[in-house]
Amino acid sequence: MDGDSIMNSHLLPLSFDDDNVDQKSDSDSISVDSDIEVNDINYINDDFIRLDLEHDNNSSEDEIESSTTTTNNIIIPVTDVQSFSTNINNINPSIQVSSSNKDATTISVHQKRRQWSAQEKLKIISELNKGVSLHALELRYNCTRKMIRDWKNNENKLIKLVKDQGGKGKKRKRLNGAGAKLSYADLDDRLIRWYRSKRGLNQADVNVSKEKVTFKGMVREGNRICSELKTNQPSNKWFTRFLKRHRLSLQKPVRKQKISLSEAHISINKFHSYLRQCSQWGPKRGPMGCFVESDICNMDESPLSLWGDQSRRSINDINTRNEIEGCLENKRFATIILCAFPEKNHRVEPVLLFRGTGKVSSSEEKHYSPNVKVFFTPKAFINMPTWEKYITWWLKKVKDGNRKLFITDSCTSHLNENLKKRMRDEGISLAVIPTGCTQYIQLLDVHVFATFKNHYYDCAEEYLELNGPRSKLKLSASKKRILCTRLTASAWARTLKSTNFPEAFRSLGYTWVDDSPIKPNHIPWYTFDPDCIELNEDEINEQNCDSVPSEHISSILIKNQHKQLTLKHFWKK
Template identity: 20%
Template sequence: MARKRLTNGQKLQIVRDCEQRLANNESLRSIARSYGLQGKQIRNWRDKQLLLANTKSTKKSTSRGAKGRLQEYEDEIMTWAFYQRDAGVPLAYKHLVIKAGQVWPEFRNLSESQQYHTVRRLCQRNKFAIRRITHTSQTDPNEMVLEAQNWLAIMRPIVSAPDVQQKFILNMDQTPMFLSMCPHSSLNLQGERTVNGRRTTDSGSRFTVTCTVSANGDKLKPFLIFKGERTGRIATREFPTNPYREQVALCCQKKAWQDGVNMEDYVDKILVPYLQEKANGVPCLLLMDDFSAHWTDDVKDRLEEIGITPYKIPPGCTYLVQPLDVGICKPFKDQVRSKWWQWMMDQGADRSTFVSASRELGTKWVSESWEAITEVTIRNAWRKTGFSYSPEEE
């Protein structure tokens, strides 16, 4: 008779069926024959019925297997691993291999394959699996909260001084934009292993938008940085004819990044016109992150010339204390993406190829989306950071 290897669940079901048929006066031999088994196999399973019921039904054996090599060190290794993860430290099997070699030196004598599979089984027993990281942080988030609170404790007396006006407390930051915003996901039939998606030919058409807001809800003109030479064709021929050049400031950089040179352009084109309303002796504060382009000697000298005192937001704290990050950039970018979708639909839903938008269209979307950000949204973002600006405080 051919050998069969059944799962524990199948064995248990045969035993239960056998009990019913024996009660109906069927012989064990005939029952076994109907399943293509030997009678002694069923008798053995009947004797181990309780063990079968307490073992994983998909397994084909009640044996727990050989004792794990790391069993007596398991608690120490896994306690260390969970502690590392609580601290936000990424782990790989290799890290646990190294730790196992530290707590049990003989483990190092095993082959690389044996080490890997031993650690992998250790992780499986403890339901410790490889997962995609959803947030990257250089430091403990709790430490960042404390550092942000300490920074706010220093800044509140400065921004609350009698001679400081909310209109001249500014926050600036850059955010990337794309002339093509093709999504990375799509509606598709469930179960399909491949989900195709067309992209535009230049789906990486990136530009940078520098945004600035004041604590009283003012929006300064957006500063757009497109890819190109500072004195090239785009800057000298295209920008002067852009119909939205009055609503935004335009410049070029080789990689469409903010750098020290166009940071000086930002100061001259955005901050200087805004400060024309400032009376002599009224201080102006500019909050910026620690991006190196913001803090070159030339930029600091230029800010000092026009009477602006810059303050550096601690690294890793911008999501807590920078108003643009807290409540302005996301609704702004959502507005731009909405306009891109509408433009795509206007091209026709049955298009077989997609093209990127022009720089003029990108400029239009930024201008209209920035205009749609309300004073209430800006003031709420400042309030949420902990500066606590409200109408009653004016």
């Protein structure tokens, strides 16, 4: 397949006959939870919801000021249209000038309605009490006499509002209960109580819950409540206004830091030092010692859902930390394993781990994408046997007689002693990213996975647009696996085209062209200077968990003992 065919392979028809599948195969024995939703095609995509919260500090918590505009028609002679329109456009681009064949031209001036805070209203009332006329106040503050009279009648309520809120009510625009009445008052009350029970933001309670609440989940709960109340379901715009009424917003979940930033700096510096030291363990082939760019890779796993239901943002109160208990993404249909190189990424295809025992029919395997490798595990997670299969398959793909650098995280399955010894025998240097530093220094987490999943979800949306909404789409477990392989192949092909892998590797210090300092932009106040590296056998063994045999280090020291010494060797530590 060429590049364009791979990127659109997910649109091919699923011509697979489930009747010929063995009854004991994973197609029937393995249950895959269906994620079909009702009226999902009408739901708002979380990634495209934009809430206008620029004026939240100045708006009421209970209501939203109407943003309607007023139109004033100004009649001016035609001869002055050109000069007048030029000056008007320089002042306010929203003013439109329309000309006609008549002797006069109508200019439509759109002005946003003014809003007064409680403090401003009390200031106008105080001036009124001092004897200032309504006419003078009307001209000075550009408000009507009726508005001033209404504020005067509610003077005591405005004073109480400012005092009861502890000073915060000064910026409130309206009194409680003012404005248009809610059309779904019961739904609004029950939905906010449901949200509070999920998030547990009532600080009076001892046990605080931190469950993840997505926009789609809130819409589903609202529709369920409407069914109980036997009322019509509101539109999605109503739920958007619900967020603004209760000062909620869509925020990215926060991953809890396992170590402090200062400790991460130390661990990352040791990791970068180890990469430079690994480059000296073989014949020099370029600026990176015994490595070239095609010899260095980063491998990691990530959960994957079939339709991309894991929203990247969830609902949380404004100005609060959006902490989530447990896994950020809990809808795992499969696990995706990616292995990225600075160049020649076509050698190692993406790997999918499906749930099951691997008893699938040969006809199903024929329909898998040829650009994706498939393994089966009991829970769709990486384990020791699957890790051994992956390493064997990976070595067949990349082995060319040159030394390799394999960078991965500190997952328990990755630290198998037998596999580490086997990789050393094959000339593979294993570099383990320190615990708690993957969000800073893991290339796939920083640069690749987000891009890949965005392309994957785009491909899923394209498939749904072509084959109908999910409420009417019925797929067996076998067809879901086939579709997942095709979506993965298309998303990976688009990721390779849209990501600058050589630049990404250099930005994290995985590769280098000289000994200039490394300053990753996403790691605050961190700098790695290669000139400060000194060979230390104890640090090497501690950093890489004895990934390099001590005999090899001793041979390096013996080779260097007859070389001319420099001032660095005499410097006292």
